[in-house]
Amino acid sequence: xxxxxxxxxxxxxxxxxxxxxxxxxxxxxxxxxxxxxxxxxxxxxxxxxxxxxxxxxxxxxxxxxxxxxxxxxxxxxxxxxxxxxxxxxxxxxxxxxxxxxxxxxxxxxxxxxxxxxxxxxxxxxxxxxxxxxxxxxxxxxxxxxxxxxxxxxxxxxxxxxxxx
Numbered sequence: 001x002x003x004x005x006x007x008x009x010x011x012x013x014x015x016x017x018x019x020x021x022x023x024x025x026x027x028x029x030x031x032x033x034x035x036x037x038x039x040x041x042x043x044x045x046x047x048x049x050x051x052x053x054x055x056x057x058x059x060x061x062x063x064x065x066x067x068x069x070x071x072x073x074x075x076x077x078x079x080x081x082x083x084x085x086x087x088x089x090x091x092x093x094x095x096x097x098x099x100x101x102x103x104x105x106x107x108x109x110x111x112x113x114x115x116x117x118x119x120x121x122x123x124x125x126x127x128x129x130x131x132x133x134x135x136x137x138x139x140x141x142x143x144x145x146x147x148x149x150x151x152x153x154x155x156x157x158x159x160x161x162x163x164x
Contacts, residue, residue: 063120067155075156084121084131084157091135092117092153099129101159111136123159131155 063085065076078084084102086095094110094117102121109115110133121131132154139146 069153071155072153073155075158077158077160078123079160080123080126080162082123084123086117086119086121086131088117088133088153089135090114090116091137092133093136095119095131095133097121097129097131099127100124101127101129102131102157112138126159126161128156128158131157 064082065078066085066087067074067076068087069089076084083105088110090109090111090113092110094107095104097104101124103124104119105122106118106120108118110117110119117133132152134153135148135151137146137148139148140150
């Protein structure tokens with residue numbers, strides 16, 4: 001499917017238009033202390049009006065701790081409020097996490113993009129989580145398969161309270 005320039009401009013305009021419900025623009029009150037935002041979401045239906053919240057999902061600055069391939073097998077401890085960066089070569093798939101202690105906030109690169117993998121996790125709740133991934137190569141998905149070995153990478157993360 002090929003989209004013409006006027007179609008693309010129309011779609012971008014629609015996304016930048018304030019939300020509409022019942023023919024009237026919906027202006028959600030911005031909570032105090034929050035930056036103003038523009039929503040391209042259209043609200044329909046008869047349910048309750050959405051409530052505004054102030055959640056800053058932007059990643060600012062460097063992660064509190066950044067792990068690399070050399071950290072495979074380690075256990076680290078973070079405090080609630082810290083961020084965890086993961087920087088691995090391009091052959092690694094995006095990571096998977098088990099446990100509620102970490103929430104993925106950013107993924108860039110990794111297999112199959114040919115770009116180094118960079119991810120950021122936010123600490124969620126006190127507890128623990130395992131973060132894992134493995135290498136992958138295009139030749140592993142062809143017939144016949146190549147004989148490149150796959151490397152597993154895993155770290156265990158303990159998240160403690162601020163006073164912990």
